[in-house]
Amino acid sequence: MGKDSLAGGTYGIPLYRELQRRLTRALSEGTWKPGEALPSESRLAQQYGVSIGTVRKAIDELVSGRILVRQQGRGTFVATHTADRLLFHFFHVVPRSDGHGRPPGTEREMPRPVLRSFRRAAAGATVARELGIDAGAPILRIDNLLLLGARPVIVDEISISAPLFPDLDRQRFEGRPGTIYGLYQADYGINVVRSNERLSAVACPPAIAKLLGLRARQPVLNIRRVAYTYADRPVESRVSWVDTREHEYLSDLWKSDPDHDR
Amino acid sequence: MGKDSLAGGTYGIPLYRELQRRLTRALSEGTWKPGEALPSESRLAQQYGVSIGTVRKAIDELVSGRILVRQQGRGTFVATHTADRLLFHFFHVVPRSDGHGRPPGTEREMPRPVLRSFRRAAAGATVARELGIDAGAPILRIDNLLLLGARPVIVDEISISAPLFPDLDRQRFEGRPGTIYGLYQADYGINVVRSNERLSAVACPPAIAKLLGLRARQPVLNIRRVAYTYADRPVESRVSWVDTREHEYLSDLWKSDPDHDR
DNA sequence: TCAAACAACTCATCTATATGAATCCTTCCA
DNA sequence: TGGAAGGATTCATATAGATGAGTTGTTTGA
Numbered sequence: 001m002g003k004d005s006l007a008g009g010t011y012g013i014p015l016y017r018e019l020q021r022r023l024t025r026a027l028s029e030g031t032w033k034p035g036e037a038l039p040s041e042s043r044l045a046q047q048y049g050v051s052i053g054t055v056r057k058a059i060d061e062l063v064s065g066r067i068l069v070r071q072q073g074r075g076t077f078v079a080t081h082t083a084d085r086l087l088f089h090f091f092h093v094v095p096r097s098d099g100h101g102r103p104p105g106t107e108r109e110m111p112r113p114v115l116r117s118f119r120r121a122a123a124g125a126t127v128a129r130e131l132g133i134d135a136g137a138p139i140l141r142i143d144n145l146l147l148l149g150a151r152p153v154i155v156d157e158i159s160i161s162a163p164l165f166p167d168l169d170r171q172r173f174e175g176r177p178g179t180i181y182g183l184y185q186a187d188y189g190i191n192v193v194r195s196n197e198r199l200s201a202v203a204c205p206p207a208i209a210k211l212l213g214l215r216a217r218q219p220v221l222n223i224r225r226v227a228y229t230y231a232d233r234p235v236e237s238r239v240s241w242v243d244t245r246e247h248e249y250l251s252d253l254w255k256s257d258p259d260h261d262r
Numbered sequence: 263m264g265k266d267s268l269a270g271g272t273y274g275i276p277l278y279r280e281l282q283r284r285l286t287r288a289l290s291e292g293t294w295k296p297g298e299a300l301p302s303e304s305r306l307a308q309q310y311g312v313s314i315g316t317v318r319k320a321i322d323e324l325v326s327g328r329i330l331v332r333q334q335g336r337g338t339f340v341a342t343h344t345a346d347r348l349l350f351h352f353f354h355v356v357p358r359s360d361g362h363g364r365p366p367g368t369e370r371e372m373p374r375p376v377l378r379s380f381r382r383a384a385a386g387a388t389v390a391r392e393l394g395i396d397a398g399a400p401i402l403r404i405d406n407l408l409l410l411g412a413r414p415v416i417v418d419e420i421s422i423s424a425p426l427f428p429d430l431d432r433q434r435f436e437g438r439p440g441t442i443y444g445l446y447q448a449d450y451g452i453n454v455v456r457s458n459e460r461l462s463a464v465a466c467p468p469a470i471a472k473l474l475g476l477r478a479r480q481p482v483l484n485i486r487r488v489a490y491t492y493a494d495r496p497v498e499s500r501v502s503w504v505d506t507r508e509h510e511y512l513s514d515l516w517k518s519d520p521d522h523d524r
Numbered sequence: 525t526c527a528a529a530c531a532a533c534t535c536a537t538c539t540a541t542a543t544g545a546a547t548c549c550t551t552c553c554a
Numbered sequence: 555t556g557g558a559a560g561g562a563t564t565c566a567t568a569t570a571g572a573t574g575a576g577t578t579g580t581t582t583g584a
Contacts, residue, residue, distance in 0.1 A: 040535085054568060201482050276536080334565045337563090
């Protein structure tokens with residue numbers, strides 16, 4: 001029975017759920033970094049003084065929540081923000097599928113970001129509420145134009161709490177090797193695991209319309225996303241404006257992932 | 263070992279997955295109707311000649327896919343289309359949450375439907391493709407206006423394959439006791455278990471605008487939904503027009519359900 | 525040197541069993 | 555008549571172990 005043994009611990013709540021809580025906390029504390037392997041199931045079982053089946057049950061939900069990834073013969077790993085993961089779990093804009101026989105959601109394409117502005121600002125009421133910080137608190141405000149194919153399709157307005165991302169500046173942001181969530185993860189140990197989006201149709205503001213090559217007041221899809229890390233801690237508030245003339249927003253609550261069979 | 267034993271059966275694919283396949287097929291054949299209980303886990307184990315753990319694993323995914331519902335001490339039941347289930351899994355339009363401290367998604371309200379028209383028609387190309395039938399095949403076309411509070415917010419244009427719903431007429435449709443999916447289920451044994459939605463922002467057609475109390479060409483949210491039953495068989499194609507001045511579309515891929523913890 | 529064989533390790537599947545918790549039904553007694 | 559007690563049945567949790575499959579690294583042998 002290892003030093004972290006759960007034996008004789010919490011009452012009322014199941015062992016596997018308590019173990020899950022501890023694993024999640026360890027994850028949020030950076031005990032194992034994204035891409036790294038956790039100890040093997042048998043070692044975890046030994047360490048926490050539970051059976052291997054209980055360890056598997058604790059891990060099961062973290063895997064189905066895309067927080068961990070299991071690989072037979074290799075181990076269990078902390079999920080990383082690869083381009084694929086971004087595409088299938090956090091990026092829902094796809095080419096329209098009107099008419100063609102092709103099933104929706106296939107042939108997704110990685111958006112090419114063009115940085116429009118990077119600056120420090122103070123949180124407005126809405127962003128503050130979404131990020132769980134005080135109104136007026138310092139934030140970083142990043143405006144991006146996303147190209148799909150050759151065409152500008154999305155304008156992203158990103159707000160993140162400045163103290164969470166020390167020393168993040170324009171150079172560093174633009175020089176990131178992968179996705180934005182990959183940057184949060186690799187440079188700041190913040191792993192975005194879930195997001196929540198609220199959509200509405202609005203008349204396009206002139207400034208946005210100019211970027212999208214749209215006439216002002218034309219209908220655009222407005223998306224407010226809040227991205228969360230472990231334990232539902234908000235990390236990023238993002239407002240997107242989507243030109244849906246040639247693209248659409250795909251919401252497929254199940255089977256959104258070709259790899260992940262369930 | 264029961265007559266349905268899986269022993270010595272399929273090679274290569276796991277027992278629990280084969281059992282899952284058989285259960286799904288039995289479900290689609292109406293062996294157990296919605297609301298009814300399946301045989302107990304121990305009985306299923308006996309019947310199929312597998313251990314109880316394997317039965318649980320087979321059922322696990324059907325439960326997480328909301329196809330079955332487990333109740334400790336009672337049994338395992340085929341999910342039914344209660345108002346709650348509709349609200350949380352198939353109805354994503356909620357009051358805007360701008361400004362208020364209230365978390366998004368709470369305080370949902372059941373829409374009140376007003377039937378605008380019920381008629382027989384021929385499937386157009388898009389609907390035919392979505393329903394997996396031939397273009398020109400007979401369909402039922404139902405137009406609904408949905409009120410949230412006192413206000414008209416959504417126009418629904420529903421298309422279903424006529425042969426799938428024999429003898430369905432306006433009286434029967436309007437006289438249904440519960441939701442539309444409840445009608446499909448109770449009267450035709452068709453259990454909608456999944457849906458897929460594609461959203462875009464468009465200028466509101468005049469006919470729709472009149473119903474929603476909106477000026478023509480104002481931005482509205484256009485939703486194309488295809489609803490599926492077991493084994494990904496399409497059942498319904500629905501086009502919705504949503505007035506998002508006071509409401510918005512909520513897309514929360516995880517924790518959309520207060521009951522269902524995962 | 526190269527490649528096959530092997531060993532050691534991982535997660536995946538499957539079994540068997542025990543105990544607890546929730547529900548339902550019957551029995552029994554005041 | 556009513557309600558408590560008990561028993562039977564259900565799913566929920568937890569354990570222990572066997573076997574299989576996939577991966578990795580090492581050893582062996584031609």
